[in-house]
Amino acid sequence: MILRGTTAVRGKASGRLLILKSRRRKRRRKLTFDQLKEEVKRYRDYLHRISLDVGGGSIFRVYEAILQDPQLWEKVQSLMEGGERDAFKAFYRVIEAYSGELSRSGHEKFENLGLELRMWLRDFDNFVRGQHSDIIENSAGSIIVADELNIMDVFRIIKYGVAGVVLEKGSLTSHPILMLKSRGIPTLIKVKGAISSARRYRYAFLNATDGFVEFSRKPFEVQVEERPQINAILDRGGRLRTADGQEVVLQINVDIPEELEDFRGLDVGLFRTEYLYLMGIVSRDDQEYIYRKLSELVYPNLLTIRLFDLGGEKVPLGMDIPPHVRGIRYLLEYNRKLLMDQIEAINRASVRGNIRVLIPMVSTVEEVMEVRRILRADIPLGIMIETPASALITDRFKKHVNFFSVGTNDLSQYVMAIDRRVSDYRFHPSIFRLVWYSFDKLRYQRERYSVCGDLAANRMGLLALLSLGIRVFSVPPAYIPEAAQLIAKVDGETLNRVFRHIMISYSERDVEEVLSSVLREKGMEKTSSEISG
Ligand code: PEP
Ligand code: MG
Numbered sequence: 001m002i003l004r005g006t007t008a009v010r011g012k013a014s015g016r017l018l019i020l021k022s023r024r025r026k027r028r029r030k031l032t033f034d035q036l037k038e039e040v041k042r043y044r045d046y047l048h049r050i051s052l053d054v055g056g057g058s059i060f061r062v063y064e065a066i067l068q069d070p071q072l073w074e075k076v077q078s079l080m081e082g083g084e085r086d087a088f089k090a091f092y093r094v095i096e097a098y099s100g101e102l103s104r105s106g107h108e109k110f111e112n113l114g115l116e117l118r119m120w121l122r123d124f125d126n127f128v129r130g131q132h133s134d135i136i137e138n139s140a141g142s143i144i145v146a147d148e149l150n151i152m153d154v155f156r157i158i159k160y161g162v163a164g165v166v167l168e169k170g171s172l173t174s175h176p177i178l179m180l181k182s183r184g185i186p187t188l189i190k191v192k193g194a195i196s197s198a199r200r201y202r203y204a205f206l207n208a209t210d211g212f213v214e215f216s217r218k219p220f221e222v223q224v225e226e227r228p229q230i231n232a233i234l235d236r237g238g239r240l241r242t243a244d245g246q247e248v249v250l251q252i253n254v255d256i257p258e259e260l261e262d263f264r265g266l267d268v269g270l271f272r273t274e275y276l277y278l279m280g281i282v283s284r285d286d287q288e289y290i291y292r293k294l295s296e297l298v299y300p301n302l303l304t305i306r307l308f309d310l311g312g313e314k315v316p317l318g319m320d321i322p323p324h325v326r327g328i329r330y331l332l333e334y335n336r337k338l339l340m341d342q343i344e345a346i347n348r349a350s351v352r353g354n355i356r357v358l359i360p361m362v363s364t365v366e367e368v369m370e371v372r373r374i375l376r377a378d379i380p381l382g383i384m385i386e387t388p389a390s391a392l393i394t395d396r397f398k399k400h401v402n403f404f405s406v407g408t409n410d411l412s413q414y415v416m417a418i419d420r421r422v423s424d425y426r427f428h429p430s431i432f433r434l435v436w437y438s439f440d441k442l443r444y445q446r447e448r449y450s451v452c453g454d455l456a457a458n459r460m461g462l463l464a465l466l467s468l469g470i471r472v473f474s475v476p477p478a479y480i481p482e483a484a485q486l487i488a489k490v491d492g493e494t495l496n497r498v499f500r501h502i503m504i505s506y507s508e509r510d511v512e513e514v515l516s517s518v519l520r521e522k523g524m525e526k527t528s529s530e531i532s533g
Contacts, residue, residue: 001201001215003191005166007208008177009478011186013164014205014220017198018139020146020153028088028129033080036087039128040067046127063120066098088128095121096280103281104289118280119159122152135160143204143213145194149176151278151313158183158256164206166213168194172424173409173454175313179255179275181457184478188213228481234265237301240484244491248466250483251302251474253452257294259477267302268294269474270358270405270452273342274308278316284341291349299352304382304405304474307331307342307371309360313421327361327384332370340374347376356380358405363389368400386410386453391438404442405474406435408453408461426455427464427511432502436468446471459486459524460515466490467498489522 031039044067066072072094079090095117103114135144135153140161148169149157154176157165162185170177170189180187186208194213198204201215205222214220233240238250251269254260257276260268271294273287281290295303310316311326321330331339346357359371362383372381381400385391386407394404408431409420415434416425425431435451442449450472455461457475462483465473475483501514519525 001197002212003166003194003197003215004212005188005191005194006172007187007211008167008170008172008189009165009181009185009187010209011164011184012205012207012209012222013143013186014222015163015203016142016219017202017204017215018135018142018144018162019195019198020135020144020149028125030086031088031128033077033087036076036091037073039088040124043124043127066095066117088125092121092125096282099280100283100286103286119155121280122278126152135162143206145198145204147195151176151179151275154179155256155275155279157185164188164204164208166191166194166198166204166206168192169422171420171422172426173412174421178253178409178454178476181454182253182255182259182476182478184476230263230480230484233480233484234263238266238480240487242466242487242490242492244493246492247471248487249447249450249472250480250487251304251450251452251472252477252480253474254477257290260294260297263477263480264298265301266480267304267474268298269302269304269450269472271303271305272309273306274310274314277308277310278314282316284345287342287345288349291346291355292351295349295352295355299354302354302356304356304358305346306358306360306384308338310335311361328359328367328371329361329363332367339371343371343374346379350376350379353378356382356403358382358384358403360384360407361387361410362397363387365393365396365400368397372400384410384452385435385438386414388414388434391434394438395441398441403448404438404450406438406449406451406453406470408435408451408455411435411453412455425508426458426461427515428508429502429505429511431455432464432468432511435465435470436503439468439470443469450474457483459519460512462486463490463495463498463515463518464502464511467495467502486522486524489524494518494522 075094076090079093080087084090099114099117102110135156141163143164144162145166148167165180165185165187167189168191186206188206188208198215201217203216203219205214205220240248240250242248251267252263253270254268255272255275281287291305309327311321311330315321325333346355357375357379362368368383375381380402382403382405383390383397383401384405384407412425412431413420415430416428418425439449446469449470451465451470452474456465456473457479498514498518502511505511
């Protein structure tokens with residue numbers, strides 16, 4: 001049985017099918033001490049069942065040991081005596097403190113355990129809400145079929161080595177999909193009837209490159225694709241040349257720190273710190289530790305730390321974020337303490353001189369000035385251009401910031417009045433006109449201007465952005481080889497032609513036509529992911 005969909009992340013994979021139940025996040029009720037103990041007991045039984053299923057994972061035994069530790073319960077009780085009314089919150093704080101100590105221990109084994117504990121805590125929270133994820137240790141190598149995914153699911157997919165993903169819904173620039181793209185996990189979205197069809201089979205062959213998935217009752221024999229070599233790109237520090245010798249710089253977007261390991265040698269153009277927050281790395285000390293470590297790891301390359309972009313899809317456990325605020329606006333208006341802690345952690349971690357700070361969702365100059373006041377003066381500061389407001393007044397920011405980075409995912413959402421979680425609009429001429437308008441203010445200092453949104457991680461989008469004159473791009477690591485391939489094939493004459501066409505286009509289709517005809521000319525066929533979904 002074969003079903004077609006839209007390519008979100010190219011690649012092929014085969015494996016056992018794992019169908020996820022659909023879940024809506026529910027509110028958790030306050031727990032008394034006894035209720036908490038009862039929930040923990042249920043959870044331990046549940047872990048026990050799973051650990052029998054998967055042959056007894058060592059990590060489950062660690063959780064068990066922690067849950068049986070009388071000191072843990074004494075600490076929870078003393079927090080409650082000190083005024084905490086929700087036993088779950090008290091429990092949460094105690095476990096967080098444990099994991100913080102482990103993460104900062106300086107021993108790799110304990111650091112990993114610290115992270116594990118935080119993920120597990122979120123798992124337990126989901127369990128209490130009746131929404132436990134089905135992605136577990138024995139999901140390695142399987143193909144997941146679901147209606148949609150949330151960010152925690154994707155953490156688990158990465159952690160447990162899931163081979164591929166097939167979704168009934170999904171959009172190309174939603175955060176869960178961008179995380180899968182960073183990791184290069186083959187993903188097909190908008191596959192109608194995937195769940196009901198998959199139920200009748202046990203195995204899947206996913207060919208996300210060509211936009212289809214095949215289900216079967218027997219395992220598939222598939223040759224594993226070789227990963228393209230990127231050493232030459234790393235050796236050049238991501239500084240590449242077009243066919244006629246113009247320099248283009250490729251940097252990487254990092255969602256989860258481990259992604260960095262294979263890409264040392266490149267600048268990090270965007271580090272989305274809110275994922276750290278979602279994994280439970282919240283305290284100033286934990287943050288300082290991680291920023292310092294990452295800065296060491298990428299040195300002498302740049303580490304661009306984006307301040308927490310919370311809100312929208314990225315709302316951590318137990319946090320109430322009004323739906324109308326996100327990014328810097330949330331930090332300034334609702335959670336200054338979080339902002340101060342993050343900046344303080346960055347100020348302290350910045351010893352090598354390679355850390356830069358990027359502010360998300362900026363719309364006014366005052367927001368920048370507030371951050372500038374508390375950030376150490378020698379740390380370069382930049383802003384995301386991802387609200388139409390910031391794109392339209394780019395010139396007003398010039399003397400206050402060191403660099404700019406266009407977030408095309410949000411910029412497109414706000415220009416086109418769509419919700420990026422459910423739909424995409426990528427090649428509308430208005431988006432390019434607006435980016436051009438903004439970039440034009442820096443055209444003589446173009447090394448200060450870059451794009452880190454997903455439009456650059458798509459051959460048609462990258463071609464269009466190159467045609468505007470932009471020469472610095474930050475893309476998901478897995479997209480680096482493809483971007484390099486395109487850059488090597490284009491030249492000034494082609495880019496001018498593309499630029500003229502885009503500027504006189506009436507519709508998204510007009511833009512797509514010129515971009516795909518140039519790709520064909522260069523021997524790079526477009527894929528379904530390059531057509532807006
Ligand atoms: C963007 O909006 O394009 C961007 C890079 O930020 P995020 O995807 O994290 O919102
Ligand atoms: Mg954004």
